[in-house]
Amino acid sequence: MLDQSEIxxxxxxxxxxxxxxxxxxxxxxxxxxxxxxxxxVASRGRPTYVVKQAHxxxxxxxxxxxxxxxMLARSEIAASVPVVVHHDARAGCLVLRAPGGTxxxxxxxxxxxxPTTTARALGxxxxxxxxxxxxxxEVESGxxxxxxxxxxxxxxxxxxxxxxxxxxxxALVQATPDVCERLLTLRDDVIADAFVHxxxxxxxxxxxxxxxxxxxxxxxxxxxxxAGRGSAALDLGTAIGEYVSAWVxxxxxxxxxxxGRCIALATTPIERMRPAVHALCxxxxxxxxxxxxxxxxMEMTAVRLLQTAVERxxxxxxxxxxxxTLLNVAAAILREPEGMALxxxxxxx
Numbered sequence: 001m002l003d004q005s006e007i008x009x010x011x012x013x014x015x016x017x018x019x020x021x022x023x024x025x026x027x028x029x030x031x032x033x034x035x036x037x038x039x040x041v042a043s044r045g046r047p048t049y050v051v052k053q054a055h056x057x058x059x060x061x062x063x064x065x066x067x068x069x070x071m072l073a074r075s076e077i078a079a080s081v082p083v084v085v086h087h088d089a090r091a092g093c094l095v096l097r098a099p100g101g102t103x104x105x106x107x108x109x110x111x112x113x114x115p116t117t118t119a120r121a122l123g124x125x126x127x128x129x130x131x132x133x134x135x136x137x138e139v140e141s142g143x144x145x146x147x148x149x150x151x152x153x154x155x156x157x158x159x160x161x162x163x164x165x166x167x168x169x170x171a172l173v174q175a176t177p178d179v180c181e182r183l184l185t186l187r188d189d190v191i192a193d194a195f196v197h198x199x200x201x202x203x204x205x206x207x208x209x210x211x212x213x214x215x216x217x218x219x220x221x222x223x224x225x226x227a228g229r230g231s232a233a234l235d236l237g238t239a240i241g242e243y244v245s246a247w248v249x250x251x252x253x254x255x256x257x258x259x260g261r262c263i264a265l266a267t268t269p270i271e272r273m274r275p276a277v278h279a280l281c282x283x284x285x286x287x288x289x290x291x292x293x294x295x296x297x298m299e300m301t302a303v304r305l306l307q308t309a310v311e312r313x314x315x316x317x318x319x320x321x322x323x324x325t326l327l328n329v330a331a332a333i334l335r336e337p338e339g340m341a342l343x344x345x346x347x348x349x
Contacts, residue, residue, distance in 0.1 A: 109202070
């Protein structure tokens with residue numbers, strides 16, 4: 001496994017970067033590791049390179065991503081995915097190239113602005129992906145992208161990997177019979193009707209300017225490790241869930257048992273995000289996609305919120321009050337998906 005100090009030398013050995021850039025110290029190497037070892041190599045005015053490494057027991061994820069990206073490079077969304085520069089299956093290493101100077105959506109929205117142009121671009125990209133009937137449509141990943149559906153009856157391995165705080169959240173879900181019933185029903189009802197990205201968090205969406213332009217009106221989607229056959233509603237619901245999660249996170253909750261008292265103090269009100277959510281859906285329709293029913297999309301939003309709460313609890317990077325509020329919002333959506341779509345986002349069936 002390469003460490004941070006070896007990344008530039010590795011890219012030099014592949015001929016990916018030029019020696020003059022390394023010598024002039026034009027390159028920055030940032031550790032962005034999460035599931036895998038990930039290093040992002042950037043320089044002003046040049047493409048960004050991502051070096052991903054995995055241990056042998058999980059290297060199949062990188063191999064799968066390489067296969068998916070090479071197939072997508074021949075599809076209609078080629079401009080919206082990174083380029084595979086190098087893949088060494090034996091060493092468990094994958095090198096990708098993406099446009100330089102492109103913030104992910106978490107940074108793109110950091111000032112409380114939620115552009116409709118990039119949201120619409122994401123909707124168009126998703127519709128094109130979901131309606132692709134070529135060889136990519138049959139690719140399977142073997143990953144459980146909707147592991148939140150197993151919360152009523154979680155596998156031992158899932159619980160074993162949780163922090164104490166995450167297990168407390170799981171116990172709260174299991175103590176709510178109607179929510180557990182809805183999750184079990186969803187688990188039996190979900191149909192794999194499209195090829196999906198499967199993990200459309202804002203960290204995986206880059207805001208990109210078109211060639212010769214300055215405004216960020218395009219999107220490049222990264223991290224395709226879990227992509228494969230799945231429910232189109234999952235991608236849409238995950239994208240919507242990121243907006244809802246950002247709203248909840250911005251609420252200064254001082255009374256965990258009554259977060260509603262502080263909703264009006266949210267620094268990023270849900271009203272400010274609605275135009276972007278509507279643009280996402282409009283872009284999907286404009287590209288010829290048939291939007292999943294609002295009910296199913298919102299149910300997938302709820303599943304995404306449950307998973308987000310547990311992921312943040314495992315990483316210990318969010319206050320417990322916000323995590324409990326995410327659970328409460330997810331539960332409310334599962335109970336009344338169409339009603340919550342209308343009241344929260346002004347989305348009608």
